[in-house]
Amino acid sequence: MKKDQWIMGIETSCDETAVAIIKNGREIASNVVASQIESHKRFGGVVPEIASRHHVEQMTIVLEEAVNQAGITLGDLDAIAVTSGPGLVGALLVGVNAAKAISFAHAIPLLGVHHIAGHIYANRLVTEMKFPLLSLVVSGGHTELVLMKEHGHFEVIGETRDDAAGEAYDKVARTLNLPYPGGPHIDRLAHEGVPSINLPRAWLEEGSYDFSFSGLKSAVINTVHNAEQRGETIKPEDLAASFQASVIDVLVTKTLKAVKEFKVEQVLLAGGVAANKGLRAALSEAFKELQGVDLVIPPLSLCTDNAAMIAAAGSILFEKGQRSNLALNGNPGLELSIHN
Ligand code: KG4
Ligand code: ZN
Numbered sequence: 001m002k003k004d005q006w007i008m009g010i011e012t013s014c015d016e017t018a019v020a021i022i023k024n025g026r027e028i029a030s031n032v033v034a035s036q037i038e039s040h041k042r043f044g045g046v047v048p049e050i051a052s053r054h055h056v057e058q059m060t061i062v063l064e065e066a067v068n069q070a071g072i073t074l075g076d077l078d079a080i081a082v083t084s085g086p087g088l089v090g091a092l093l094v095g096v097n098a099a100k101a102i103s104f105a106h107a108i109p110l111l112g113v114h115h116i117a118g119h120i121y122a123n124r125l126v127t128e129m130k131f132p133l134l135s136l137v138v139s140g141g142h143t144e145l146v147l148m149k150e151h152g153h154f155e156v157i158g159e160t161r162d163d164a165a166g167e168a169y170d171k172v173a174r175t176l177n178l179p180y181p182g183g184p185h186i187d188r189l190a191h192e193g194v195p196s197i198n199l200p201r202a203w204l205e206e207g208s209y210d211f212s213f214s215g216l217k218s219a220v221i222n223t224v225h226n227a228e229q230r231g232e233t234i235k236p237e238d239l240a241a242s243f244q245a246s247v248i249d250v251l252v253t254k255t256l257k258a259v260k261e262f263k264v265e266q267v268l269l270a271g272g273v274a275a276n277k278g279l280r281a282a283l284s285e286a287f288k289e290l291q292g293v294d295l296v297i298p299p300l301s302l303c304t305d306n307a308a309m310i311a312a313a314g315s316i317l318f319e320k321g322q323r324s325n326l327a328l329n330g331n332p333g334l335e336l337s338i339h340n
Contacts (some may be wrong), residue, residue, distance in 0.1 A: 110324045220243050
């Protein structure tokens with residue numbers, strides 16, 4: 001009988017300290033996430049120094065819990081995968097050093113994983129991947145359309161030229177005095193309002209799969225300020241609904257266009273904004289018309305930052321024989337296209 005394969009994932013690129021263990025590349029044995037949101041909330045965003053300090057405090061606790069929940073010991077691990085970038089450098093270093101220590105102490109391979117590769121591979125914990133596929137990655141730091149023709153091969157066909165979708169959500173939420181992170185609050189409000197306010201959609205040049213959300217964000221801020229100056233009130237629900245409609249319209253339209261152009265078999269939704277109810281519903285609706293293309297939408301717990309996705313991406317590197325060495329470092333600007 002083939003021996004089970006155990007891979008640990010560690011994720012500390014932003015404000016979640018996460019450790020997970022997966023079995024045979026696709027089964028989650030444990031997936032522990034310690035969120036720091038409460039500590040950053042009063043600053044309206046993530047404070048890098050606070051994030052690093054929390055990671056240091058939480059790392060061994062989360063690690064122990066992940067091992068206990070999986071019912072194995074560190075000695076059972078076949079490899080250790082860790083997010084090596086992009087992200088906050090001080091935060092990344094905590095995870096990278098924890099992974100290096102385990103790799104060295106237990107003489108197991110170290111696998112540096114790109115955070116976005118992790119978000120995409122969260123989908124492999126849901127279903128097997130079918131190539132060619134397209135992934136719509138929408139997170140706090142990234143908005144990208146990624147074409148994959150095989151495992152570990154990432155071609156970015158479109159990306160944001162300014163704000164990421166999640167960043168726009170968080171900034172608009174701030175304008176509406178909603179707590180950080182604002183995405184879920186805007187999402188909730190949007191369902192209580194009507195998209196009655198005319199807001200721009202940045203389609204960019206003909207044929208471009210790039211995105212731009214800063215104009216939309218500024219339009220929302222201007223709408224609020226102009227109304228204040230005129231002494232008018234705008235219903236925040238309607239503004240949230242109008243903003244969300246604009247974001248979703250662009251994301252869904254560009255995704256569908258790319259699906260047709262690149263004749264993909266599967267579309268994977270990935271990243272924190274993939275938790276958005278409006279986006280999930282709009283994509284599901286749009287895909288009803290497309291024959292022969294599977295749409296995969298991971299459960300909410302696998303959309304936002306977690307370490308199971310890092311272990312899942314790491315298992316592919318492990319299978320391919322790709323290894324990092326102990327010189328692995330946190331790289332805030334790590335490129336996805338060169339990571340294969
Ligand atoms: O992927 P993620 O957990 O962290 C990054 O890698 O950036 O994404 C976090 C982002 C935040 O901007 C948050 O506001 C957004 O995901 N988000 C949402 C929703 N839930 C989280 N945005 C829109 N609607 C949601 N329901
Ligand atoms: Zn993320």
